[in-house]
Amino acid sequence: xxxxxxxxQNFDDKMRRILYNVLSAKxxxxxxxxxxxxxxxxxxxxxxxxxxxxxxxxYEYTGERTILDEFxxxxxxxxxxxxxxxxxxxxxxxxxxxxTFIDYEEMISKAESSKxxxxxxxxxxxxISHTLVKRNERIELLTTRSIRNKLLAYFxxxxxxxxxxxxxxxxxxxxxxxxxxxxxxxxxxxxKYLKEEKFxxxxxxxxxLLY
Amino acid sequence: xxxxxxxxQNFDDKMRRILYNVLSAKxxxxxxxxxxxxxxxxxxxxxxxxxxxxxxxxYEYTGERTILDEFxxxxxxxxxxxxxxxxxxxxxxxxxxxxTFIDYEEMISKAESSKxxxxxxxxxxxxISHTLVKRNERIELLTTRSIRNKLLAYFxxxxxxxxxxxxxxxxxxxxxxxxxxxxxxxxxxxxKYLKEEKFxxxxxxxxxLLY
DNA sequence: TTTTGTCTGTTGCAATTGCAACAAAAAAAC
DNA sequence: GTTTTTTTGTTGCAATTGCAACAGACAAAA
Numbered sequence: 001x002x003x004x005x006x007x008x009q010n011f012d013d014k015m016r017r018i019l020y021n022v023l024s025a026k027x028x029x030x031x032x033x034x035x036x037x038x039x040x041x042x043x044x045x046x047x048x049x050x051x052x053x054x055x056x057x058x059y060e061y062t063g064e065r066t067i068l069d070e071f072x073x074x075x076x077x078x079x080x081x082x083x084x085x086x087x088x089x090x091x092x093x094x095x096x097x098x099x100t101f102i103d104y105e106e107m108i109s110k111a112e113s114s115k116x117x118x119x120x121x122x123x124x125x126x127x128i129s130h131t132l133v134k135r136n137e138r139i140e141l142l143t144t145r146s147i148r149n150k151l152l153a154y155f156x157x158x159x160x161x162x163x164x165x166x167x168x169x170x171x172x173x174x175x176x177x178x179x180x181x182x183x184x185x186x187x188x189x190x191x192k193y194l195k196e197e198k199f200x201x202x203x204x205x206x207x208x209l210l211y
Numbered sequence: 212x213x214x215x216x217x218x219x220q221n222f223d224d225k226m227r228r229i230l231y232n233v234l235s236a237k238x239x240x241x242x243x244x245x246x247x248x249x250x251x252x253x254x255x256x257x258x259x260x261x262x263x264x265x266x267x268x269x270y271e272y273t274g275e276r277t278i279l280d281e282f283x284x285x286x287x288x289x290x291x292x293x294x295x296x297x298x299x300x301x302x303x304x305x306x307x308x309x310x311t312f313i314d315y316e317e318m319i320s321k322a323e324s325s326k327x328x329x330x331x332x333x334x335x336x337x338x339i340s341h342t343l344v345k346r347n348e349r350i351e352l353l354t355t356r357s358i359r360n361k362l363l364a365y366f367x368x369x370x371x372x373x374x375x376x377x378x379x380x381x382x383x384x385x386x387x388x389x390x391x392x393x394x395x396x397x398x399x400x401x402x403k404y405l406k407e408e409k410f411x412x413x414x415x416x417x418x419x420l421l422y
Numbered sequence: 423t424t425t426t427g428t429c430t431g432t433t434g435c436a437a438t439t440g441c442a443a444c445a446a447a448a449a450a451a452c
Numbered sequence: 453g454t455t456t457t458t459t460t461g462t463t464g465c466a467a468t469t470g471c472a473a474c475a476g477a478c479a480a481a482a
Contacts, residue, residue: 058351066354068347081343108333111322121332122319128339132292135346136279140269142353143277143392145440146468174429181354183470188431190469356470357438385459394440399461401439423482430477439468447460452453 005126006074019116027100030093044104046078052097067179076127147190150180159209166208216337217285230327238311241304255315257289263308278390287338358401361391370420377419
């Protein structure tokens with residue numbers, strides 16, 4: 001079972017408080033559907049999702065929407081990880097959530113003198129690495145050559161993550177289509193074929209791989 | 212003009228030698244087309260491309276090939292960044308090249324005591340961040356909804372990187388198709404249309420955006 | 423509790439894409 | 453400099469996908 005790294009690995013509450021004090025971290029609360037704007041001028045800022053769920057979304061001028069990434073508790077996001085002027089990106093709170101912001105340079109410079117900050121830095125790297133893994137997975141999904149293969153690859157990934165052939169979809173099909181970058185109705189059609197051909201079963205959002 | 216981060220930022224040759232000594236780094240030479248196997252048992256190993264060009268490729272059992280990523284001088288790759296058992300991945304030397312391998316835990320633990328190692332760690336994070344940016348770009352390309360849009364998005368990215376409407380393709384069209392995950396002949400056809408409709412000109416691999 | 427909005431499920435039709443197959447050009451190997 | 457391999461360029465045809473439009477289910481808000 002893969003361990004999902006967290007920036008708080010080996011940290012208890014007290015250590016966390018000390019650390020956040022050392023790093024001058026700020027925690028901000030957002031309501032669901034609220035926009036999160038975190039680019040504070042020229043500084044490299046890191047956002048840590050403490051609670052709730054956050055998504056990075058691209059809106060095309062055509063009205064097309066693509067879910068670029070989803071961040072859950074313990075995930076981090078940062079403008080350091082995004083080329084800003086490629087297209088219109090926004091980060092949105094999906095649920096009510098709490099996000100802590102840290103200044104990157106602060107984190108590095110404090111790592112020299114504070115063991116806690118170095119440990120945090122270490123955790124931070126593991127989290128970025130894991131983010132990279134997620135991105136790679138995404139790329140692997142997107143580079144499969146048909147909707148059928150995209151769906152199966154996605155389902156297999158979910159099955160692997162939940163360690164079972166049966167799992168609950170936590171995307172709506174509308175969102176899944178945006179995530180896999182395909183037309184929703186075409187996705188529904190392919191899903192129907194997959195059910196008809198007994199590749200999967202789908203009892204309202206509970207998917208089972210039948211092979 | 213965006214600065215591409217390097218793990219050797221602020222390092223001269225002497226510092227680099229000292230650092231590599233501290234970290235017990237090993238540099239290995241590969242001939243072009245040679246396979247690079249870098250997973251040294253259970254350790255987290257980081258490969259730094261010193262010279263030449265390296266690609267990460269997925270081969271499907273169907274014979275399909277997808278170029279997942281390309282690493283140039285100063286880029287890093289690591290098994291930390293890849294979920295190993297998803298599909299058959301290989302890392303291959305495209306040209307003759309030199310790759311330095313570093314043990315991740317070594318890098319972290321030495322950062323505490325060695326200023327040089329901490330600086331290297333800092334650089335390392337910037338490089339990973341940049342890798343993430345590249346992955347995001349890739350995802351943005353892959354999530355556009357047609358071959359035409361993929362091509363245009365790719366061309367625009369290259370134009371932006373070379374800071375000019377004219378630039379040289381360094382992929383063959385065969386490779387570009389594998390990179391954009393589309394059929395080669397379909398890509399050629401779309402390219403023809405783009406030329407006919409005066410969106411671009413293409414004088415043997417020198418592309419110009421005409422809009 | 424009604425209203426409003428979003429999500430699911432479906433379908434015909436058109437557009438796009440992939441596949442297969444081939445010839446010519448270019449590049450690499452000998 | 454000749455041979456071999458790879459890449460480019462093209463096309464007809466079939467399969468897949470997107471688009472548009474709709475009805476019903478479901479959820480959220482008033």
